[in-house]
Each structure stands twice: as structure tokens, then as C-alpha cells.
Amino acid sequence: MVEVAFQPTSVPQARTARKASSLRNALKRKSTMAFLMTLPLILLIAIMVIYPAFYSIHLATLNKAMTKYVGFGNFQFLFKRETFWMVVEQSCIFAITAVIFKALIGFIVAHFAHNIPSRKQRKWRGMLLVPWVIPPAMSTLAWLWLFDPSYSAFNYTLGLFGAGPIPWLGQTAWARFSIILVNVWFGAPFFMIMYLAALKSVPEQLYEAAAIDGANWWQRIWYVTLPMMRNIIAITTLFSLIVTFANFDITRILTAGGPLDSTHVFATWAFRLGIEGGDIPLGASVSLFMAPILAIAAIFILRDISRRGNEA
């Protein structure tokens, strides 16, 4: 066989055989097979995520009529507008405050739910999740009624004590408060369920060891619970920060950005400019502005997680 291979006429044949066998070897490799099997999903992501993302970048570089390339013209225009900076400020206040309160309330509720005996705990867990499972567009409509200046239950109750009425959605400070309140109400159950799962994964013996070491209730939370939950806290915070930052429905339904654009967040203002105002490139530019802010937050939070990865 070996001598035959050295005959000049058989060289092309040998080359074809080598090609076929290297293809077979490539297919046999696990990484190749894994890539081929995930290819449909990769294509799906490319079509559904990457294409629209790049398309919106492309849109942001066009003029209002979408006929001319203007480069960074839309961004330069935005930077000069006072409303834009107000939206930046409001988005940051809204997202950060809401996430802090959601995390805080979620942690406290999770802690109490964790201490309820298991059979009753399931019922409480289910009930506490209700705000999160109702479509926010629906539940926000109910909140809209609760905030109504004339007929709302809130102002009626306050009236019984001789207080109010409060312009819940009519004054900038109150409107911002109301939006954050509804967002916290809607989002806290997500934190609660994530923290509850994390609490359950902390070994009971660590608490016992801490109790014997002399830690009181608060010290056990500070020195055992929180450090053990750090990664899950970081991930839920990042996730919630992204979702809250991009929140649209609550602000849209409650105030539609008012009064005087003072409660607009990026999503609602992008909608106002792009869809209602008919300037799609400008709307795209606004929505793109969320990306760098969230990227910075993500880098900080994820870097912390990977640094601590070797502890658990």
C-alpha cells in the first residue's frame, strides 16, 4: 500500500482521500459538533438581536426623513437639549432608587418568608408573587385609579385624617415618587424569590457556628447571610437595573412622561420622539444612550462576581 502511494498517478486520489478524512475528523471533534448543534440558536440570536441592534445604530445616524447620513448629528443635537439631561437624570434616579428599594424590601420579605414553616411558606410565597405575575400594563391601570386626584382611595383615606389631597401624578416630585412606588411594588417579588432561593442555599450549620461564636441576629445577617448571598445580590441587582432602566409601561401609563416631561425615562422619551414625534432616528439615538450606561454598571458588577468566584 505504501509503495502504491508514491506512484505519481495516485497523488490526486490520495489528496481527495485526505480531504474527506480531515472533514470526518473535524465532524468527530466535540467542539465542531457542539458548534453545529448550537448554530440554529446562534442564527436566531443573530437575526433577532444583533440585526435590530445594528439597524438601530444605523437609524441613529440618519436624518429625520431617513434620507441622509448625518453621523453623530442626532447625538450632538440631543446633548444640547435640556430635556435630554433631565431624562438622563430622571432615568438614573428612577432606576437606582427603585432597584435599591426592591432589593431592600425583597431581602426583608425573603428573610421573613424563609422563617415561615414550609407548608405555610408555599402559600405566602405564592401570594407575594402576585404583583410580579400580573401584566404590568393591567396592574398599573389599577394604580392609575388609586392615584386619581379626585376619586382615589388614597386621597379619600388621607381625607379621613384631614390630610391631602395629594396630586400623586400632577406634581413632579409626587409623580416621580408614584412611579418608583409602582415599580417597587411590581419588582420586589422578583428579588424576594431570588433571595429566598439564595437563603435556602446557605447551610444551616454556618448560622449555628456563628451563634456559638457569639453572633447576634443582626451579626449573623451581616457576617453570614449577606456575604453568602453576595453573588446572587449582584446578579439580581444588575438584571433589575437593566430592566428598570429600560422600563416603559409604568411611566407611560401613569404619567406619559408628564408633568412637563419631568418623569420621562429613556424608553418613554424615545417613544415620544420616535413614534409620536415621527423622528425615528432621534428616538433611536435616545434609546441607544442606555447601552453605555448599562455597560459600565455591568462591568463593575460582573467584575466583582468573577473576583469572588473562587470562594464558594
Next chain:
Amino acid sequence: MAEVSLREVVKRYDEVEAVRGIDLDIADHEFVVLVGPSGCGKSTTLRMIAGLEDITGGDIAIGGDVVNDVPPKDRDIAMVFQNYALYPHMTVAENMSFGLRLKHYPKAEIKSRVAEAARMLDITDLIDRKPKQLSGGQRQRVAMGRAIVRNPKVFLFDEPLSNLDAKLRVQMRIEIKKVHQKVRTTTVYVTHDQVEAMTLADRVVVMNKGRIEQIGTPNELYHHPATRFVAGFIGSPAMNFVPCRLEEAGGKLNVRVTDRLAFALPPARAARYANAPRNEKLLLGIRPEHLSEANGHAAPGVENFETVLDVTEPMGMETLVYFTLQGTQVCGRVNPSAGARDGAPLRLAVDLNNMHLLNEGTGAVL
């Protein structure tokens, strides 16, 4: 340092009574091991001493003070857990100093105590590592170090060696004994391994079904077990129990095992069993080490008999032989050169000076 005493201590979980009225006095500096099978209530007892479980009834006192309602942190105890329970986010030094830091000890003292404990346990090089970077044995040392630095009144060990492999277990056993010799702190140690209990304890407490079966030094338990449970639990391989009865023949007391096999009791044993019932069903308790190959020399109290072996287990330094007597499997330990083979006959010698007679019904040792 302090003594620990338990009076009529009961623990009940809903319907189940885990600990059923325990009385136990542990002296200052003493190393007491609670041993028993799973579910015998030994861990629950330890956890009640620690304050991790409420007690349903009775009193627990540490250093003369009743601590029934005192939280764990105020009992001045330290505990080593089976799975170490080290704080994964803290370094070895932080783990060991955690209790002292909570009590606001001066930094210099914390440092010197940690260094001293680390030196004693040979973990000085590991002081800046996190628990994840340590092996099982090293983690166990750190857990012990965490207990030592506190300099508590009482050390509590909850099956600390169960997660280690056999070789490491032997090593750590010696380590624990050395530490106790140095610090002399009153220690309560829970294990299900009777070898650990025998090798470590000043006194062993054998527990079964929530009660104490017997308290005694390792030698007392081995030579003078009070019940069938203790006789069977202490010693490895376990004591053999063969149905038998006592009979008098020619003014001598015999223990009859089968129609064709009876052993004459040596005078000391005959005197002890002089008043034992003659017609009741009894059990002859004999440890494998007292069943060896017959060597031709007649010794007082040693009787020879012929048997056919079922199975042999060569262990190197000795061979375990198994044969059947009265439908019961019996184990003996013979010299590897005795020629014991599966299915072959062998002449064995039983040392009746170390025998026990037990009441089959009550399990009491006569």
C-alpha cells in the same frame, strides 16, 4: 473550664421522643464520648448542651449554672461540626478569629491567640487561605483552631471525623487527643464509631434509643458490659451471642451450647453464675479474640472443640474465621499460620475466663 451536668434531660419533637431522660455528669477536664447508632439521640444531646436545640424537660448545667434558657453565644462553648461549617468567604485566620472579633478582643491578643492555635495544629502556612483551597483534613484543623482560640469552658465535637477518609481519620484522632492533652478543656465528643470512642475517651457514654445504656471507661465497657447492646456495640468484630443454658453435672457448672457441646465453667465464673437460673434461655457472649486456634496446651478455663469453618477472612496479622453454632454465625480470630481454610475443619479454643452470660429475654448481662 467547667463540669457539665445533665439532669433528666428530655427532647421531644411532636410525637417522637429523641432523648428520654438522660442523667450525666462530666467532670472538669474530662473527655467524654457519646457513642451509639444513628438516631440514638447522641447528636441531639450534644446540640442541647450547645443550646442549638431547646430542651423539652430537665436541666443542663455548665460550670454549675443551669443554662436551659441561655443562648449558645453566652454558654462559653465551642463546637466543631461534622462538615466543618467554616465561613467560605473568610480566610483561615478570619474564620479562627471571628468569635474573638465579635467580642471586641484587642487586635494584638487575637493575633497571638490565632498564631498559637495555628502553631499547635500545624496550619500556620494556611492562615491566609480560604476554606475552598484546603483539603478535608486541613479544614478540620481550622475548625478545631476556631474552637481552641476561644478558650471556652467546654469543647463540643459533633462527629468531626466522619467526612475524612480512613487514614486521615486515624491521624486526626491522634491530633485531637494531643490537643486535649495540651489544653485540658472539658470535651464532649459525639461519634457513631466505637473505635473513635474507645481510643479518645476518658469515659464513654453508650446511648441507644434516646437512653443511656452504660457509662464507663473504655476498659470497663469492653470487659464488663452491662447490656447486650453495649456488649454487641463495643468491640470489632462484635461479640458473638450463642444460645445456651446452664446445667449442673457432677457438682460442676457447665454451659451447654448444643447436645454434643458443653463447656465446664472455670471456678471464678461458676461462682458468679451459682445463682443464675438453670432453665431460662441464656446467651453465651464471647468475643472473637477469645476464640482462637487450640494450641495443645491445657490452660485453666480454656476449652477446646472441633468445628467446620464456613468462611475465613485473612487480615494479615490474623485471620477471622466464621462458623455456625446453634444456627448462629460465630466469629473467631486465629493465627494466620493456624491453617484455617474455607470449609475445612479446625480445632478451636474458647477462653471462658472472658465469657459473659446474658438473659436472652431482657438482654441483661448476668
